Amino acid sequence: MKPLDLNLLVTLDVLIQEGSVVGAARRLNLSTPAMSRSLARIREAVGDPVLVRSGRGLAPTPRALALREQVRNVVEQAQAVLGAFGQDVNLATLERIFTLRANDVFVGGFGGRLREHLRRYAPRTTLRFVSEGEHDSGALDDDADLYIGSVQKFGADIKVQTLFTTNFHGLARSGHAIFHGAVTPRRFAAYEHIGVSRRGRSHGPIDEALAEQGLSRHVALITPTFYAAIFALADSDLILPAMPGHLLPGVKRLGLDLRAFDVPIDMPAVTVVQAWPPRLDSDPAHRWLRQTIKQVCSDASEAADAAL
Structure with missing residues (x-):
């Protein structure tokens, strides 16, 4: 069996985000030819073009879009495992205020469960919710640790993870x-x-x-x-x-x-995400919070589906 090159997953993740070989090469500190060779290897491994020419950039194929969330989760899990070495945080003694910018829809659906989880594992932390504000585009233009809400047009440097989809x-x-x-x-x-x-x-x-x-x-x-x-x-x-x-x-x-x-008209589902600035991406406590929110939302969404 041919050994797996997990670096290709990281490369694929960045390529889908950037939609550009040049942009992906810049983020990963690689040359453009090296990134092109990596894309060729990804295409061979996946059996799909993955990215195709669209205007001045590259657009993901349906296969790439289907893989996007799965690839992102695998990369995040790998980063969490590797980042844990030498960067462990003592949750029992952690004293920190986590500020989440979210609306009442998220707070009402998940706030209690999330605080209960923090009480059990990080009892000295405080969870503070603040409103979304008047302009969604400024959701992360302050000291908030996370923005939680529907998908917005974030800046290229903002990290984004899908939490759940609601009907x-x-x-x-x-x-x-x-x-x-x-x-x-x-x-x-x-x-x-x-x-x-x-x-x-x-x-x-x-x-x-x-x-x-x-x-x-x-x-x-x-x-x-x-x-x-x-x-x-x-x-x-x-x-x-x-x-x-x-x-x-x-x-x-x-x-x-x-x-x-049931609403008798077409009402598209809404995807809810959590987004954070790059300065917090490697912070161990913040990473733990993001992973906790992802798990709490997954558990609660499954319970909601079962109740409908």
Whole structure:
């Protein structure tokens, strides 16, 4: 059996991120010809072009996109193993405030579980959540350790890891008339909606999807957070049209008389990531936090899927 060259995984990871042989060579301190030879070896090993010419750069093939997350995880695990030598952190005595920039959707779905994990393994640490702010593009333009939220256009130097993907469901009080028949697009649009927007917007992807079917809706109430919207549902005939699925188990624990339903229009799933600046990439405590968040999100997402 031909021995594996794990350096090719690191090279493939950087090539997919950069979309450029020159850019990947620069990041790995290699010459452009050396990087081209590595790409040729990767193509032979994978049995796929991996990257193909697109405009002035290179674009990943469907096969490369399918491998991207798996390759990233393997590289991160290898880096964690190698980085642990001589860089162990004593979690039991670690005193540190971790600042996470995230919205209430993440805090409500995972904040409690995450803090419980830190209490068990790093009891002297503090977990501090701050809001996303007015402009997503500035999510890491401060002293936050991590940005957690939907995929944004980060700078080329920002490290990004996928945490989970969530789908959307409708939510209304159990006795709502929407449950008296099939939830069609027309019936879905007929009832007054709650909009959730920290900027107070009333128009969004739902309206565009309805407009494609010649329908429109009335957004009668706009709240800045999903949790404010949830408590407004129990005493009204409003419906919440797009509740993140991973929050539904938490809604059930609140004991409110609410019921979920499938949204009858196309609602693309949202991918949630964690992103951090390069200055923290090799920090052992920060690395441990990232790995912990990844595991907590994976466990909680599996539980949410089982509950639906």
